[in-house]
Amino acid sequence: MRRCLLFLTALLFAIPLILMVSSSLKPADQLATDPYSIWPDSFAWSNYAEALRALPFLRYLRNSLVLCLGSVLGTVSSCSLVAYSLARLKWRGRDVVFAVIIGTMLLPWHVTMIPRFLLLRELGLYNSLAALIAPTFLGDAFFIFLLRQFFRTIPEELSEAARLDGLSEWGIFWRIVLPLSKPALFTVALFQFIASWNDFSGPLLYLSDPHQFPLAYGLERFISSYSDQTHLLLAAATMFTLPIVILFFLTQRTFIQGIAATGLK
């Protein structure tokens, strides 16, 4: 009974993805006349080649990678510094700062959107990926929180011993705490990478030159101009999704533990 119910629900959840992949391989005329069969008559790999030609996929991919790697670098470096300060250093005002950081997680982006946009435009970052990357160097409340919780689990004695040996705080951070925190840093890097890969509203707001578009945004422009070419849309969407799905399967444990941890603190 339970197995049966599980199986049916799982089928409902899986069908959209199965249809997406199988239909992206259907020849255009089969997709038009017989859209509901799961199996393609013949595998039309040409859909993928055609989609690659129809949109500047490689340039978008390059932009996406610049955006993702830049943001990961920014988030990991800034958030680990701040989290170290909150978890391992004692200073006046620390607890207040931590409470404020937690509070900012609940703020909607609507209020800050317009001034933030005008500020970054003032700084000459409009129409540049830098507008999306630069803010990641200023920390993110959720990731700071995640890293702080992890840093607190590292025994304080390690730091004390290092201090007695004359290591500076930077030395302790860089040579002791960071190497011990690789799993947590990896989780943060992974989540930020995916967030940047998927980001749509950022490019929509800050980028107007198609040369700068990352995949998520370029793909949406493509959809609006090719809305009748379903086979190409599905092929492009599958190509865009595939790297994330592969990444997910390679890191499934990290992923699911990371999500579960957010709800239980």
Place this chain on the structure above:
Amino acid sequence: MKPGNQDSRRQHGWTGWLFASPWVVGFLALIVYPFAASLYWSFCRYDLLSPPEFVGVENYARLSHEFVQGGRFGQAVWNTCYYAVVSVPLSIALGIGLAVLLSARIRGRAVFRTVFFLPTVIPVVATSVLWLWLLDPQSGFVNHALSWFGVPPQNWFKGVGEAAWPLHWGTESGGFGSKDALVLMSLWGVGNFMVIYMAALGDIPKTLYEAATLDGAGPARRFRHVTLPLLSPVIFFNLVMGMIQSVQAFTQVYIVSEGRGEPAGASLMLSLHLFLSAFQNLEMGYASAMAWILFVILLTATAVLFRTSRHWVHYQGER
């Protein structure tokens, strides 16, 4: 506290602030300044081309007028509330349901978990393309599958129907419309909630169930009197976060509604209306006022949830 502790509390003063400085700069530049600026602009007429001009409460007056008269803003408020009120409880119920189904030791548990979780990692842009296609009123797979059960075709993203609103039942607007389609999309991404509930279920001591069974409680009563109370902190967390997230939903709304809230404004959520007012109509003052109203509504709703939580959220270790 020992005096020695007092000293060590001070010892990292400047270093502490130095390490925290990225956040301090970010907080001042990307949160404090924007909040102050947008509060001021909400009392201004500001089209970016000329400097902001102070107009008092004009923007707020216009918003309340539109709210009462059912203008674009009123429509956006209704749409946002409808989406949040329908999708959040359904997501929580489905998340708990799936987690409970997966809580038993069954073969293939990990595979099922992966299947339920996978949709949450699919980029929203791709999800939106996919569902636009699946929910196409003429050729979409979902309407086709519904026809096997004798259900007439639904308009989904192309319709104004609100199936969850009882007053519409049995009328033209009673079918599944664009907001219902968005709810369906959000339910497909329920894996995040499910994983959180699975972790929470794993933390419930087995002895509690054994004790309840000894007292003669069947599965339904065990669920009602053991599982639900012990999950209540997580339910509360998901209720708050789900509400905040659903009010902020933007990408999928933008894509499925052709960036305009189509059809006939049935998908015009507050976040989209705000974006369009600011960046298409260049009404920064009006948009800022809307942002503040939204912020105050969210704050109030969160506060109300926190107040009611005293009556139904049980924290282990208390009492």
